[in-house]
Amino acid sequence: MSEDNRIKKIIIVGGGTSGWMSAAALIKLLKDKYCEIHLIESEDIGTVGVGEATIPQIQMFNKLLDLDEDEFVRKTQGTFKLGIQFVNWKQIGQKYFHAFGDVGRDIESIQFYHYWLKLFKLGEAQDLGEYTISGVASDRGKFMRPFDAGNSPLTNIAYAFHFDAGLYARFLREYSEGRGVVRTEGKVVSTQLNSDSGFIESVTLEGGQKIEADFFIDCSGFRGLLIEEALQTGYEDWTHWLPCDRAIAVPCASAPYLTPYTRSTAHSAGWQWRIPLQHRIGNGHVFSSQFMAESEAETILLKNLDGEPLAQPRQLKFTTGKRKKFWNKNCLAIGLASGFMEPLESTSIHLVQSSIARLMTFFPNKHFAQEDIDEFNNQAHFEFDRIRDFLILHYKVTERDDSDFWRYCRNMSIPDTLTQKIEQFKRNGRIFRTSNEMFSDLSWLEVMHGQGIRPEGYHPLVDLMSKEDIANRLESVKRVIDKSVDYMPTHEQFIAENCPAKKMM
């Protein structure tokens, strides 16, 4: 009976990172016999992908595809990433680090950071980053993969990657085509809907070729060729909370040291990313056109490069927000077609990956059960909204008062869910991870603290331990981390030994 219900053909519209990630995952999981998988892309349409930064969850995606990590890094000009350095966000001249992985070591089942909070309040603890192996290794330009080292922090090094998104898409295209995905070169010019159900029946390419399928995945980017232009799903605009709506991107020559982290530097009406690849650095200035002219934004970007620019700056326009439904009828939007959030916490690729994972959990048959689609959308909305809150936090909680942009951000109203999280942390240093939320309590802690929130209290049981004992514990955590970092090679050494890429330019 299941044979008849089976989806027999899937069309992915749009290549680029999200299109090829979807194609690769589908062909791997559905194998080549389950159904046909087609991807339509046009070489005339550029992809938005620039230097791309990721979070550690991407390792799960690589594992799913059985990728050889060294090969993947080599072929994408990749480097390793231990976290994000935020510069000038709380105030000009101030820095903090959002590190991947553990912070310290829990004591008596109470999180380490409560002990740290107590000592920090007394002025007797160092910066939070000093108690994370990612933070200390980043500071010293070191990197290695974790290995089984017993209790040592070297067992738990959490890392992600920086890579060239265009090369990544090419890499996944090879992977997908090799396994049976059919690529069609062409531009979709129209979409045909079923007059009763409103489901998509086919797409027509320039030149008149019509391609039918049971299920459509829209990876066409901002415009949402299927999800919006054909199905008119609607878009929820978040510009009032995340006012940046433009970006200018430019690569520049490498700096002498290969930093194992992404840097985000706040400017007067936005911020600038810095993503180191093996032989160049990706940079971009994300800003609000309401508060800054494009020419000024470009000048600022070019003034703040670590090396000479290697190309003409490229402009991008976007509206932060999300599609009202990610999955509508027989069409699922993935990537920029599903919504856009600025890459402040490197979540773009993760959202693609988690949409794919969720698709496989709710993989449809020809009946397209509405309950499944509803549940998919509920979970996706939840994920988008929580990440949105986390991004707003960076803008809302700041001491900067040097421009209209920052004054706007400080005074803007924010979602209740975020207010509640901030209030809770302010009062008692507690952070509750809402079910399935992507960013952990530690991420929230690092950013809330980094942006300048100082809680009034900490866990009451912390007072059971004497100040001296806590200080000793903190000291020993720090000592162990320092020693472990001594053992690690530099980021450059590690790459040279394992996955050096050819210089492309």
Place this chain on the structure above:
Amino acid sequence: MTIKKIVIVGGGAVGWSVAALLRAQFPRELVVIQLIEDSRKDALSVECASSRIHSFHDLIGLQEKICMLDPYTHFGLGVMYEGWSYDSQKYMLAGGYYGASLDGVDFQNIYIKNYLSGEKNDLDDFSLNAVAAKLGRFGHPSSDSQSIYSAIKYGLHFQLDSYADILKSHALALGIDVIIADCTAVSRDNNSGNITSLELDSQHSVMADLYIDCTGEASVLLGDACGVKCASDDMDILCDRVAIGYRLQSSLLPSIAVLTSTADGFFKVIPLKDRDVIVYYFSSDLIRENDIETMLATWGFTHVTIANYRSYRREKFWVNNCLAIGHSGARYCDLLVSPLQSVRDSIVRFLDLFIDFDNVDASRDEFNRLSHIELDNINEVIELHMYASQHHSAVSCRYFSSHSLSSSSAHRLNLFVSNGRHTHCDLSLLTDIEWAAFFIGNKIIPKSYSYDVDFLDGERVRDFLSKLKAVIFESAQKIPKHADYIKSLLK
């Protein structure tokens, strides 16, 4: 830091659970905790706790050995549904795992595909817990996570007064102050709404920074004094009486609680060491109290008491400096979710959220929000159980003639029925596989299953399932007989 004080009003298993946990968790030099044990009788009679009780006992430092020395306390191996949605029905809702995955394909989907192809295996046969329980076997789970026996899950059954005594001696040993008195008056500050003091019939008056109301349905502090009203209740199961009785039984029989729906209500029989206790919720306009007594007598149950019952929840559970735990805040039909489970969850939640006495607003709002979610989840479990029994029970049938399924229950049901999928929710009471066992046990079978099952060869699946069944059966037979195990434990 000044020393703070918490007063708990009302004893019983609820009050003493609160007392024991707070005393175990708050530093004694910083917080004084006093319990005012009143003369009110508990509405509860028996606790049928799932394996989640162990983590609570760990938190308060209560050893299982101490509990088992009590003449009533018994291990609980799961719940058997008999005649819940049709007469010959018999299935178990046992904790722990069911089956195993094959090539990364989830067991539930394998089972369903095989079921739809006509091979209607009994799902119980894939649960070590259920098979062992039915064979009358019991042993503690193995601590070796590689061993099949690590999957064993068990709960504990208590006679309530006796359990209250166990908790009380434990809390006293931890250093709780106790005053035996009834509360006669509550004073509040007109501006802040805070409770300022309690007058006791012993002529004392007590003051505290936080008052915890464990006075049961009377809700002396939260309801009476603070005026927090009951919210309109959306999950009244239409039973208005609860009968409780017991029958002595030989001794040391396997301990499976049995849940049944009848024409006029629902009942559960909960085995203790020396007796079975019956808790029977019924509707007095469908059956008279006398007839219930007669019926229970023919089943051998004596000492039957019948009390009025209604389900309700208050709009808030924590206002100002007054927190309600147990029936003082909410009451629900406790056949499906044990009465003290939500009590334990509430206190743990309070501790998770609480930080200091001067800053409670954020903690309080979050506590109330989560408590409502928890009660919504309990309602969903109850509602879907009634849904399953609607063609078998007049009470359920009547419920659905005037109510439709809540949207969250309907979503959960439809999601399972169409493709065997599950929804995510906060504070979920049942795991996905437990929901699946509930639905399948009531013959609610998905129409389809996940795509990846089709990658498995049918022959191989049948072989896999029959081997799995055999392994579970053989492993269960190696577990000691329940009676022997208990005798050896008590030696």
